[in-house]
Amino acid sequence: xxxTVNGEKRTCEAGLTLEGFLKSQNVKPxxxxxxxxGKIIPFKEFGTxxxxxxxxxxxxxxxxxx
Amino acid sequence: xxxxFVIGGKTLKSRLFLGTxxxxxxxxxxxxxxxxxxxxxxxxxxxxxxxxxQENIMQYIPKDCILMPNTSGAxxxxxxxxxxxxxxxxxxxxxxxxxxxxxxxYLLPDNEETVKAVDTLVKEGFTVLPYMTPDLYAARRMxxxxxxxxxxxxxxxxxxxxxxxxxxVQIMIQELDLxxxxxxxxxxxxxxxxxxxxxxxxVLVNTAVATAGNPVLMASAFRKAVEAGREAFLAGPSAVxxxxxxxxxxxxxxxxx
Numbered sequence: 001x002x003x004t005v006n007g008e009k010r011t012c013e014a015g016l017t018l019e020g021f022l023k024s025q026n027v028k029p030x031x032x033x034x035x036x037x038g039k040i041i042p043f044k045e046f047g048t049x050x051x052x053x054x055x056x057x058x059x060x061x062x063x064x065x066x
Numbered sequence: 067x068x069x070x071f072v073i074g075g076k077t078l079k080s081r082l083f084l085g086t087x088x089x090x091x092x093x094x095x096x097x098x099x100x101x102x103x104x105x106x107x108x109x110x111x112x113x114x115x116x117x118x119x120q121e122n123i124m125q126y127i128p129k130d131c132i133l134m135p136n137t138s139g140a141x142x143x144x145x146x147x148x149x150x151x152x153x154x155x156x157x158x159x160x161x162x163x164x165x166x167x168x169x170x171x172y173l174l175p176d177n178e179e180t181v182k183a184v185d186t187l188v189k190e191g192f193t194v195l196p197y198m199t200p201d202l203y204a205a206r207r208m209x210x211x212x213x214x215x216x217x218x219x220x221x222x223x224x225x226x227x228x229x230x231x232x233x234x235v236q237i238m239i240q241e242l243d244l245x246x247x248x249x250x251x252x253x254x255x256x257x258x259x260x261x262x263x264x265x266x267x268x269v270l271v272n273t274a275v276a277t278a279g280n281p282v283l284m285a286s287a288f289r290k291a292v293e294a295g296r297e298a299f300l301a302g303p304s305a306v307x308x309x310x311x312x313x314x315x316x317x318x319x320x321x322x323x
Contacts (some may be wrong), residue, residue, distance in 0.1 A: 038149060066272030
């Protein structure tokens with residue numbers, strides 16, 4: 001299936017949960033916040049949210065800033 | 067003497083807020099925070115880089131600090147609110163530095179959009195500290211909207227020019243019943259002391275420490291300057307005069323007058 005992640009198209013296997021997708025990208029789920037189709041997903045739902053073809057994800061984390 | 071500094075219901079010991087951007091090596095940040103004695107630490111929120119997904123600024127920020135995510139990157143109130151919500155979803159408290167900047171040359175904050183963002187975020191329960199262009203009326207609107215403090219700039223971000231907005235900031239300090247925190251432009255400890263001497267509640271420094279030759283030593287210098295400036299303000303600076311006034315007695319010389 002195809003996802004749009006941080007504005008870029010990415011292909012990944014079908015049936016992944018959000019947590020599964022992040023781990024497949026070597027991203028620690030507890031280190032990020034995610035918007036799924038414009039809605040903020042609570043961390044406790046990462047493991048149960050099944051991604052669908054065409055979904056849009058914004059994956060963000062804290063960076064150095066003033 | 068008790069010198070309470072309370073923001074958003076929290077009593078703070080340190081009046082030096084520290085940013086975490088622009089360090090040559092992020093690993094130096096814990097030592098800088100320790101040397102600065104800072105409790106309030108700012109961070110930004112950005113899309114992750116899938117090519118280096120392990121980097122995480124949070125590992126360098128002590129757990130007992132108050133994290134204040136900024137909304138940098140926001141060009142409108144709506145974008146600032148979105149970023150603030152994401153920051154809170156990361157589970158690090160409800161403080162936010164609202165920063166709405168649409169001018170990319172001088173990075174001057176847009177007060178009108180900032181007021182709107184403050185209004186929305188306060189209603190959502192955030193402790194809101196808006197970064198702003200120094201202006202008494204805009205600051206009053208932010209106060210009325212529920213801002214916990216206002217943070218006018220001393221000079222444009224990252225310029226290290228010092229307190230160029232002194233007159234306006236001083237008026238804000240005198241006229242507002244709200245903490246005024248000078249954020250941005252402070253390049254040297256003496257300038258931080260100047261802010262504190264005129265009654266600023268705190269200063270927020272990033273570039274001046276992060277890009278110093280020795281960031282840890284500079285963090286320590288800023289700590290002392292902020293403490294010195296605060297004490298001077300509390301002590302009440304003596305009046306400026308045009309004509310000399312002898313510090314030594316003018317009578318009792320060896321010679322006869």
